[in-house]
Amino acid sequence: MKVSDFLIRTAAAFEEKTAAIHLGRSITYGELYRSSAALAERLRQLGLDPGSRAAILFENSIEYLIAYFAVFMAELVAVPLDTSLAPENLNYMLDDSGAKVFMVQGKYRRQLDKILGDNLSLRLVVSDKPIPVADSLPPAEQILDIIEAAGRIPSLARAAASVVEADDAAHELAAIFYTSGSTGEPKGVMLSHRNLVSNTIATVEYLGLKSDDSVLVILPFYYIYGNSLLLTHVACGGHVVIDNRFMYPEVVLDSLEESRVTGFAGVPSTFMMALSKSTLAKRRLADLKYITQAGGAMAPEITRRLMDACPKQKLWIMYGQTEASPRVTYLPPERLTEKLGSIGIPVPGVQVKILDESGSEVPVGEAGEIAVGGPNVMLGYWNQPEATAEVIRDGWLITGDLARCDEDGYIYVVGRKREIIKAAGHRVSAKEIEERILEDAAVAEAAVFGVPDDILGEAIHAVVVLKPGNKMDEKRLQAWCQRGLAAFKVPRVIRFVESLPKYQTGKVNKMQLKEEVAPDSRESAGRS
Amino acid sequence: MATIDLDTAREELKAFIVEAFLFGDESEAFTGSDSFMGKGIIDSTGVLELISFLEQNYGITVKDEEMVPANLDSIDNLVEYIRRKAG
Numbered sequence: 246m247k248v249s250d251f252l253i254r255t256a257a258a259f260e261e262k263t264a265a266i267h268l269g270r271s272i273t274y275g276e277l278y279r280s281s282a283a284l285a286e287r288l289r290q291l292g293l294d295p296g297s298r299a300a301i302l303f304e305n306s307i308e309y310l311i312a313y314f315a316v317f318m319a320e321l322v323a324v325p326l327d328t329s330l331a332p333e334n335l336n337y338m339l340d341d342s343g344a345k346v347f348m349v350q351g352k353y354r355r356q357l358d359k360i361l362g363d364n365l366s367l368r369l370v371v372s373d374k375p376i377p378v379a380d381s382l383p384p385a386e387q388i389l390d391i392i393e394a395a396g397r398i399p400s401l402a403r404a405a406a407s408v409v410e411a412d413d414a415a416h417e418l419a420a421i422f423y424t425s426g427s428t429g430e431p432k433g434v435m436l437s438h439r440n441l442v443s444n445t446i447a448t449v450e451y452l453g454l455k456s457d458d459s460v461l462v463i464l465p466f467y468y469i470y471g472n473s474l475l476l477t478h479v480a481c482g483g484h485v486v487i488d489n490r491f492m493y494p495e496v497v498l499d500s501l502e503e504s505r506v507t508g509f510a511g512v513p514s515t516f517m518m519a520l521s522k523s524t525l526a527k528r529r530l531a532d533l534k535y536i537t538q539a540g541g542a543m544a545p546e547i548t549r550r551l552m553d554a555c556p557k558q559k560l561w562i563m564y565g566q567t568e569a570s571p572r573v574t575y576l577p578p579e580r581l582t583e584k585l586g587s588i589g590i591p592v593p594g595v596q597v598k599i600l601d602e603s604g605s606e607v608p609v610g611e612a613g614e615i616a617v618g619g620p621n622v623m624l625g626y627w628n629q630p631e632a633t634a635e636v637i638r639d640g641w642l643i644t645g646d647l648a649r650c651d652e653d654g655y656i657y658v659v660g661r662k663r664e665i666i667k668a669a670g671h672r673v674s675a676k677e678i679e680e681r682i683l684e685d686a687a688v689a690e691a692a693v694f695g696v697p698d699d700i701l702g703e704a705i706h707a708v709v710v711l712k713p714g715n716k717m718d719e720k721r722l723q724a725w726c727q728r729g730l731a732a733f734k735v736p737r738v739i740r741f742v743e744s745l746p747k748y749q750t751g752k753v754n755k756m757q758l759k760e761e762v763a764p765d766s767r768e769s770a771g772r773s
Numbered sequence: 774m775a776t777i778d779l780d781t782a783r784e785e786l787k788a789f790i791v792e793a794f795l796f797g798d799e800s801e802a803f804t805g806s807d808s809f810m811g812k813g814i815i816d817s818t819g820v821l822e823l824i825s826f827l828e829q830n831y832g833i834t835v836k837d838e839e840m841v842p843a844n845l846d847s848i849d850n851l852v853e854y855i856r857r858k859a860g
C-alpha cells in the first residue's frame with residue numbers, strides 16, 4: 246500500500262464527500278483524485294525513474310494536496326519544502342535532494358531565480374500561476390492546464406481495486422522531510438510508504454477518528470505533524486479545513502466555530518498564544534470534540550490552563566519526531582489529570598525503551614534516553630549515512646530525548662539530551678527551568694538555554710514573554726525561580742521580549758536567541 | 774491625550790514595517806492597501822511586535838478581540854484603527 250492509496254480508497258468509498266476546504270473553496274475526494282491523477286499522468290510522461298524526487302513549495306492549499314498525492318501516484322518521492330525558508334536554504338534542499346520536478350506556488354516567483362540557482366537537473370516546473378523561469382529550464386506549466394489537458398485516467402473503481410492491504414505497505418522511499426535542524430545543514434528525513442501508512446493507521450486508531458471527523462489545520466503540511474493531520478483525515482474519510490491565518494488568532498477561532506470542525510491541532514506556542522492573546526476561553530466551541538498537542542513539550546501549567554479553557558474537549562498530549570513518522574506516544578485524555586506532565590504510552594505497533602549510556606534498559610523511575618522501534622522508524626537521513634548511524638542502532642531510533650517511565654508504563658520527558666545545560670559542574674534541564682518560570686502567573690512564554698561562560702562553563706539564560714498588562718523584572722523572576730529550584734538552576738540572565746522567534750512550525754528558535762547573546766557559539770540550543 | 778497626526782502615523786508605520794520586517798529594504802514596495810498577510814510581510818510573532826509598536830507609540834491598548842486583519846493587516850487598516858482608538 247502507498248500513501249496515495251489512502252486517497253484512492255476514500256475517494257472510491259466517498260466520491261462526493263468534501264476532502265478539503267480553504268477560505269471558501271472546497272474539493273471533493275473524487276475531484277481530488279482526478280486532479281492528482283491527471284497531474285501524475287503528466288509527471289509520468291517525463292519518463293523519470295521511480296523514486297525520483299519532486300519538490301513541493303506551496304502553502305497549505307488545495308493545490309498542495311493535488312501536487313502531494315500526484316507525486317506518489319507517479320511513483321516519485323515527495324520533498325515538501327518549508328515556505329518560510331530563505332531562497333538560499335531552498336536552493337540547498339533542491340540540490341541536495343536532486344529534485345527533477347519542482348512544484349512551486351506562484352507567490353514565490355520573485356525568489357525563483359535564487360531558489361533555482363544554477364539548477365540544471367529539473368525536468369519540469371509546475372505552478373498555480375504563470376511564472377517565468379530561466380531559459381535553461383523548460384517553460385513552467387500550470388496545474389489547471391495540466392488537469393484540463395489530461396487524457397484518460399484510471400477510474401476510481403479500477404484504481405481502488407489495485408490497492409493492496411496496509412500490511413503490505415511498500416518499503417520504498419515515499420518522502421523526504423527536511424528538519425530545521427539546530428546545527429549545521431538541515432537533514433532530509435527519509436520516510437517510506439510503510440513508515441507513513443503504518444503511523445497514519447495507528448494514529449487514526451488511538452484517536453478514534455471517523456469519517457464524520459474534521460480538523461482545522463493551521464500547521465504547515467510540509468511539517469510532519471501537519472502531514473499527519475492530512476493523512477489521518479484522508480485515511481478515515483474525514484476532511485481538513487485549512488486556515489493559514491493564525492497570526493490573527495481571533496480569525497482562526499472564528500473559522501474553528503464557523504467550520505464546525507471536530508478537531509484542532511497545535512504545538513505549545515499555538516496554545517500559549519491562544520491562551521494569552523485570544524478569546525479562546527470565552528468561546529463555546531460547541532462542535533469541537535478534541536484538541537491534539539505535539540511538536541514539543543508543553544509545560545504542565547499550560548496544559549492545565551488549556552484544560553480550564555476547554556473543559557468540554559478531549560485533550561490529547563502526544564510525542565513524536567519527524568524521524569518516527571512522527572507519532573511515538575500519546576496520553577489518553579481520561580488519564581491526563583492523573584498523569585499530567587507525561588507524554589503517555591506507545592502508539593499501537595510502536596515500541597519504546599528507555600536506555601542508559603550503555604544501551605541497556607533503565608529500571609522503572611530512572612531517567613534514560615528514549616529509543617523507538619517499529620514500522621514508523623525512518624529509513625535514515627538522505628545522503629548522510631554517518632548522521633543516520635548516530636541515531637539508528639540495530640533498527641532502533643535513538644531520539645535524543647531523556648525520559649523516565651512510571652510503574653504504569655507512562656513516560657515523562659525530562660529534557661533534550663542537547664538541552665542539558667552544564668552550569669558550574671551541574672547538569673541542568675532547560676525544560677525544568679522553563680516550567681518553573683511558566684508557573685508565574687505573569688508569564689506567557691519562556692525559553693531557557695545555556696550560553697558559553699568562562700567561569701561557569703555554561704551560564705543559564707532565560708528569555709521571557711509576559712502576559713499583556715503584566716510587569717516583572719529580572720530580580721523578581723529570579724527570586725521566583727529560587728523558591729522552586731535549586732540555586733544553581735536559577736537563570737543568571739533573564740531578558741524580557743515582546744515575542745520569541747519561532748520557526749514556521751511554531752517551535753521556538755532557540756538557536757537564534759542564543760546567537761543574539763553569543764554570536765560565536767555553535768553549540769546546539771535544542772532540536773526542533 | 775495629544776491628538777495624533779494620522780499622516781505622520783502613516784509614514785511612521787511604513788518606516789516601522791520596512792525596518793522591522795523587510796530589514797530596511799525599501800525596494801520591497803507595498804501600498805497602503807496591501808495585505809501584510811497576503812504579501813507574507815508579517816508572521817505571527819511579527820503581529821505581536823506590531824501591536825507593541827502601536828501601544829508604545831500611540832497610547833492605545835489592543836484588545837485580544839481586536840487582533841484581526843481588519844485592524845492590523847495593512848497600513849490603511851492600521852491608520853483607520855488608530856484613528857478610531859485614539860478618538
